[in-house]
Amino acid sequence: MFKKLSLGFFSASLAAVLIFAGCKSKFEKLKASNDNLKKYQEAIKYYNKKEYTKALELFDDLSVKYRGRQGAEDMFYYYAYTNYKLKDFTSARYQFKNFAENYQADPRAEECRFMAAYCFYLDSPNYTLDQDNTTKAIEALQLFINLYPKSDRVAEASKLIQDLRDKLEEKSYTNAKLYLTIMDYQSAVIAFGNSLRDYPDTKYAEEMDFLTIKAQYLYAKNSNERRQEERYNQAISFHDQFVEKYPNSKYLKEAASLKKDSENGIKQVQRFMAEAATNVRLARKLAQKDSVKIQVPSEKQQSQKIPN
Structure with missing residues (x-):
């Protein structure tokens, strides 16, 4: 009786390990493949499921292969937001800024320009620390206002600038x-x-x-x-x-x-x-x-x- 239970437990454990290994193997195989369309589709799925770490691994690879290709703006848009969702604001603002500069005709350029400035705002430290990022955030937000004076985001940008100036004042x-x-x-x-x-x-x-x-x-x-x-x-x-x-x-x-x-x-x-x-x-x-x-x-x- 004991041997049967042990054998059953071992079989169930082995099955669980094989299933886990299979899932991991599937992702690793996807990463190693040259099927960029499949990678992109799966990266979007991971992003929508809020599995941002996996999405980022795929977008990191795609960012090199998609550069300069038609339709690349969608991928770079998701890439920027994936970094943002992972709270890597330094990488996110770099990607948002690149999007705004490389795809100026895209309707999302305004949004990305604002998000690049907002990432600087989020990286602004406590007033007791060095305020280089605070100054850069003010400059970036003011640039956004200058570039898009009629934007619906101008009011928010102005409020963020005031918050940053209050910090410098403190x-x-x-x-x-x-x-x-x-x-x-x-x-x-x-x-x-x-x-x-x-x-x-x-x-x-x-x-x-x-x-x-x-x-x-x-x-x-x-x-x-x-x-x-x-x-x-x-x-x-x-x-x-x-x-x-x-x-x-x-x-x-x-x-x-x-x-x-x-x-x-x-x-x-x-x-x-x-x-x-x-x-x-x-x-x-x-x-x-x-x-x-x-x-x-x-x-x-x-x-x-x-x-x-």
């Missing part, structure tokens, strides 16, 4: 704040100014204008005494511009405190410079100082880098 804001965190105050002032120039309508405008005052004050405070007065005065100027621009800002109290500290800093440095004018030792010491005091960041601050 990165610019974060990088500027990081300069302040690592105590590179002069760079922080410059970075805040650049960010506000590049994104004048940013939602962070009020905060960055306030932080500009703070960064300038700290820059002045950590400067050589010879340069402190002019730099404190710049902090005061930033404060006055801020109050005029944001009369009801939540930062007014802190901004006023920074202005007062700047004014006190000016008085203090004026007394110091007056004393240095009559004190040879103090004057000699002042002459030896660098234009900005050397700041030694902590280990934590040293580990923080400004991303690209």
Whole structure:
């Protein structure tokens, strides 16, 4: 009885293995064959069944053999979408772009031009990382709008561009704040100014204008005494511009405190410079100082880098 059951189980297992091997063998034989029409038909079937990996293997082979042939556009259209379905957006955008450029008269050229740009959009990374693909995505989407200004996809392309610009804005804001965190105050002032120039309508405008005052004050405070007065005065100027621009800002109290500290800093440095004018030792010491005091960041601050 046991032998019969074992033999039956072995026979069933063997049959299953042979069936599986036969299916695999059928696909491998198809891949190795020169029947391109059959390959194309089966690739479409695999694509429609969402078996994109198998479809891609066949399309990879067909892409070489179909190049330049009549009717090749259908194959390349499917080829691009197969890469897209597999989330290989780099390959997909390359294929979509090629289709749009090689088959400009095809009704699907507009769609493929948009999809090429959209693949760049999908490959745009988190704002903390390098934003090269984000910039390229904006350029590609803008090119699409320029080429097809009456397209139904223009509204979507415009929205995607805004999403990408928001990401660049976020990165610019974060990088500027990081300069302040690592105590590179002069760079922080410059970075805040650049960010506000590049994104004048940013939602962070009020905060960055306030932080500009703070960064300038700290820059002045950590400067050589010879340069402190002019730099404190710049902090005061930033404060006055801020109050005029944001009369009801939540930062007014802190901004006023920074202005007062700047004014006190000016008085203090004026007394110091007056004393240095009559004190040879103090004057000699002042002459030896660098234009900005050397700041030694902590280990934590040293580990923080400004991303690209």
